[in-house]
Amino acid sequence: MPLRAPSIRRRLLLHLLLLLVPALADFPDRYSSPRPGASAGAGLGNAPAQEYLDPTYPTPRPPPSAPSCVVPVLSYSFANTYGAPPATAAYAPPAGCPAPWSLVVLSFSAAITGDQYDRVAAVWLDGAELLRTTTAEPTPDGIRWTVRKDVTRHSALLRDPPGGVLSVMLENLVNDQYTGVYNVSVSLEFHGVPAYLADAGSSSSAGAVDSNPPTPTLPESYFQPADLILPISEATGNSIGFWFRIQNSSDSRSKLVSVPSSTYRAVLEVFVSPHSNDEFWYSNPPDIYIRENNLTTGRGNAAYREVVVSVDHHFAGSFVPFPVIYTGGINPLFWQPMAALGAFNLPTYDVELTPFLGLLVDGKAHEIALSVVDGIAEWLVDANLHLWLDPASSSVSAALDRYRTPRLSITRRYSTRLLDGSFKIRAKRKSRFSGWVKSSFGNFTTEVETELKATSVVEFTHQGRNKTVRLQAEQETEITVRSSETGKEVGKVETEAKFPLWLEMVTEDGGNGTYVMRANLTHSLSVETGAEAEGLFEREARLADEQAAAGWMLVRDHAVVNGSAATTQAYRYSDGAGRVERAIDTLDGAVLSDNVTESYSALGVAASTAACCRGRRCHGIVAAKCSDVAAM
Numbered sequence: 001m002p003l004r005a006p007s008i009r010r011r012l013l014l015h016l017l018l019l020l021v022p023a024l025a026d027f028p029d030r031y032s033s034p035r036p037g038a039s040a041g042a043g044l045g046n047a048p049a050q051e052y053l054d055p056t057y058p059t060p061r062p063p064p065s066a067p068s069c070v071v072p073v074l075s076y077s078f079a080n081t082y083g084a085p086p087a088t089a090a091y092a093p094p095a096g097c098p099a100p101w102s103l104v105v106l107s108f109s110a111a112i113t114g115d116q117y118d119r120v121a122a123v124w125l126d127g128a129e130l131l132r133t134t135t136a137e138p139t140p141d142g143i144r145w146t147v148r149k150d151v152t153r154h155s156a157l158l159r160d161p162p163g164g165v166l167s168v169m170l171e172n173l174v175n176d177q178y179t180g181v182y183n184v185s186v187s188l189e190f191h192g193v194p195a196y197l198a199d200a201g202s203s204s205s206a207g208a209v210d211s212n213p214p215t216p217t218l219p220e221s222y223f224q225p226a227d228l229i230l231p232i233s234e235a236t237g238n239s240i241g242f243w244f245r246i247q248n249s250s251d252s253r254s255k256l257v258s259v260p261s262s263t264y265r266a267v268l269e270v271f272v273s274p275h276s277n278d279e280f281w282y283s284n285p286p287d288i289y290i291r292e293n294n295l296t297t298g299r300g301n302a303a304y305r306e307v308v309v310s311v312d313h314h315f316a317g318s319f320v321p322f323p324v325i326y327t328g329g330i331n332p333l334f335w336q337p338m339a340a341l342g343a344f345n346l347p348t349y350d351v352e353l354t355p356f357l358g359l360l361v362d363g364k365a366h367e368i369a370l371s372v373v374d375g376i377a378e379w380l381v382d383a384n385l386h387l388w389l390d391p392a393s394s395s396v397s398a399a400l401d402r403y404r405t406p407r408l409s410i411t412r413r414y415s416t417r418l419l420d421g422s423f424k425i426r427a428k429r430k431s432r433f434s435g436w437v438k439s440s441f442g443n444f445t446t447e448v449e450t451e452l453k454a455t456s457v458v459e460f461t462h463q464g465r466n467k468t469v470r471l472q473a474e475q476e477t478e479i480t481v482r483s484s485e486t487g488k489e490v491g492k493v494e495t496e497a498k499f500p501l502w503l504e505m506v507t508e509d510g511g512n513g514t515y516v517m518r519a520n521l522t523h524s525l526s527v528e529t530g531a532e533a534e535g536l537f538e539r540e541a542r543l544a545d546e547q548a549a550a551g552w553m554l555v556r557d558h559a560v561v562n563g564s565a566a567t568t569q570a571y572r573y574s575d576g577a578g579r580v581e582r583a584i585d586t587l588d589g590a591v592l593s594d595n596v597t598e599s600y601s602a603l604g605v606a607a608s609t610a611a612c613c614r615g616r617r618c619h620g621i622v623a624a625k626c627s628d629v630a631a632m
């Protein structure tokens with residue numbers, strides 16, 4: 001997805017193709033794709049707009065008989081919006097459905113007809129991001145889709161927005177050739193807490209204060225949405241968008257924030273999307289290969305990336321981002337009418353910052369910074385700092401325990417012979433931080449232990465005409481909260497995330513200035529979470545989301561002129577309350593089958609809702625299933 005002048009990139013690619021038609025150094029790539037065989041000419045067809053599917057993160061069901069309200073916020077046609085400020089609209093919480101809410105869903109709907117590239121977009125409320133999304137490429141008959149995202153964890157902002165301005169950025173270019181205008185509407189759907197759940201909760205409120213047991217326990221509020229959310233985003237976002245635009249590995253972007261001195265828990269929620277030369281970072285060869293073959297592609301710097309969070313220049317956490325494939329990526333026919341994993345709702349990554357509160361709660365401004373190891377232009381990155389405040393005291397005391405910067409160990413094995421080459425990278429980082437916070441709930445020590453492992457292989461064979469990409473990224477995080485006095489464990493969250501990707505592609509000269517590209521792809525997103533809190537709940541959740549795609553395309557310039565593709569998807573989610581499975585088969589733009597199986601255990605629902613913080617308000621933790629991929 002080029003954020004800068006795609007026309008130049010189109011010329012670049014053409015130039016490259018003349019040099020060496022079938023070399024794959026510049027692939028995967030992105031293409032515009034009026035569906036082969038679809039009627040030509042914008043809007044001439046009589047067929048209704050086709051509905052595109054986003055099967056990645058189904059939103060949870062609201063509890064039965066909860067009052068609900070829908071607030072339409074913004075409606076905008078994104079035509080020639082390249083370089084323009086974000087579209088804005090006023091937002092206020094619904095009078096008819098006051099907080100607290102059991103579930104809040106953000107709904108982003110788009111419709112478009114004609115010819116257009118995929119684009120990146122984001123929704124912010126007062127500079128704090130709520131959704132990162134990418135768009136689907138239209139057909140002449142038109143397409144539409146809706147992304148629904150659970151934003152309950154952003155209740156503090158939605159309840160009490162400091163400015164009440166919702167912004168949507170979507171940079172689009174419209175000309176004679178790329179005619180598609182994205183019509184977008186954003187609304188928010190609020191579900192209240194039904195009386196039967198509100199009552200269930202109040203009888204068992206917080207541990208330490210009421211019951212005074214020998215060891216204090218974590219309060220329920222610890223697992224509910226944060227009390228305050230501070231955006232870590234571009235200060236001049238009103239004119240250029242609130243994301244930081246990271247250009248290289250030494251480009252660290254930061255924001256100074258003052259954290260209330262009553263903060264007893266802090267979690268940073270990070271949004272990222274790579275573009276331009278790093279859109280396909282997991283398949284980039286090292287620069288030596290590009291140089292030795294006199295290639296002109298900017299897609300280099302090899303195939304490892306890691307997003308790093310730091311607090312006052314202390315490394316505080318990191319993750320390998322899930323490789324999201326946008327709808328024009330690899331072979332756009334793969335993604336009609338089902339988007340790739342996460343393309344409509346990009347995963348976000350949580351970094352637990354509670355051990356660092358000792359640095360933050362002194363009432364002064366501190367720097368939270370974001371950077372990308374080995375990144376090249378460009379990465380759109382920002383974050384929200386979620387803070388939980390002590391209701392009974394205006395200041396906590398806290399300290400970070402002994403701190404050592406964890407080392408990234410990385411080995412690279414490269415071999416090249418003209419256009420053939422093999423590039424292997426192994427990366428590993430282990431970190432362990434702990435810190436204590438004494439609030440009115442007690443003195444608790446939080447220890448965060450993370451282990452990140454990634455293996456990346458990019459291989460070119462057959463004079464560079466065949467390319468194989470394998471990525472295996474794995475991250476395990478364990479957050480343990482103990483009573484600082486007795487050492488007894490009072491809460492624990494374990495998360496294990498895995499992102500395997502395998503891609504095989506072959507190009508051949510198609511004659512007459514065209515080429516044929518065949519590709520096979522499998523990728524998956526798997527996240528397992530276990531959470532328990534003494535006296536409150538114990539729960540496990542598992543998500544396994546997989547896609548496999550195979551097909552070919554005939555390409556002239558950057559346009560797909562013929563081709564065929566089949567994609568299958570299997571989504572499986574289970575937790576104490578039930579399981580959801582969805583299996584979808586698509587072929588050449590049509591859905592062949594879409595099977596959904598859901599089962600809920602009545603006992604499970606009752607137990608999880610009663611034990612787990614009244615309704616869905618413990619989302620931050622339990623819904624680690626969904627969009628919060630990395631460290632919870």
Ligand SMILES: *[C@@H]1O[C@H](CO)[C@@H](O)[C@H](O)[C@H]1NC(C)=O
Nearest residue numbers: 077111112113142181182183
């Ligand atoms: C987008 O909105 C414009 C203006 O309301 C309308 O004319 C056009 O038909 C819409 N396009 C689609 C694809 O819905």
Ligand SMILES: *[C@@H]1O[C@H](CO)[C@@H](O)[C@H](O)[C@H]1NC(C)=O
Nearest residue numbers: 245246247248249250251252
């Ligand atoms: C990295 O990007 C920043 C911001 O664009 C720029 O100022 C800096 O010169 C770049 N550094 C390198 C080594 O390219």
Ligand SMILES: *[C@@H]1O[C@H](CO)[C@@H](O)[C@H](O)[C@H]1NC(C)=O
Nearest residue numbers: 291292293294295417418419
């Ligand atoms: C790259 O260019 C240099 C200088 O023009 C030339 O000597 C070399 O043979 C070229 N290498 C390849 C692989 O084409």
Ligand SMILES: *[C@@H]1O[C@H](CO)[C@@H](O)[C@H](O)[C@H]1NC(C)=O
Nearest residue numbers: 461462463465466505506518
């Ligand atoms: C390249 O791919 C083609 C088509 O899949 C296959 O027949 C050929 O054996 C491959 N060549 C190499 C060197 O991998």
Ligand SMILES: *[C@@H]1O[C@H](CO)[C@@H](O)[C@H](O)[C@H]1NC(C)=O
Nearest residue numbers: 397436438443444445484485
């Ligand atoms: C909290 O516990 C830590 C670790 O045991 C201890 O060093 C610290 O002094 C305690 N803080 C307070 C304010 O009691």
Ligand SMILES: *[C@@H]1O[C@H](CO)[C@@H](O)[C@H](O)[C@H]1NC(C)=O
Nearest residue numbers: 510511512513514556557561
């Ligand atoms: C080659 O492509 C051009 C359009 O780019 C077309 O007009 C011409 O008929 C094609 N020739 C052959 C032999 O397919």
Ligand SMILES: *[C@@H]1O[C@H](CO)[C@@H](O)[C@H](O)[C@H]1NC(C)=O
Nearest residue numbers: 504505506518519520550551
């Ligand atoms: C894709 O997989 C099929 C079936 O396993 C195989 O026949 C084909 O050669 C593969 N294509 C590529 C480009 O690797």
Ligand SMILES: *[C@@H]1O[C@H](CO)[C@@H](O)[C@H](O)[C@H]1NC(C)=O
Nearest residue numbers: 036037038554561562563564
């Ligand atoms: C597309 O390719 C298929 C299979 O090779 C062929 O039968 C068909 O005629 C092609 N369509 C066009 C428009 O070239």
Ligand SMILES: *[C@@H]1O[C@H](CO)[C@@H](O)[C@H](O)[C@H]1NC(C)=O
Nearest residue numbers: 568569583584585593594595
């Ligand atoms: C959906 O169910 C039908 C009937 O049982 C089966 O034939 C089909 O293969 C299933 N589709 C998927 C994608 O599992």
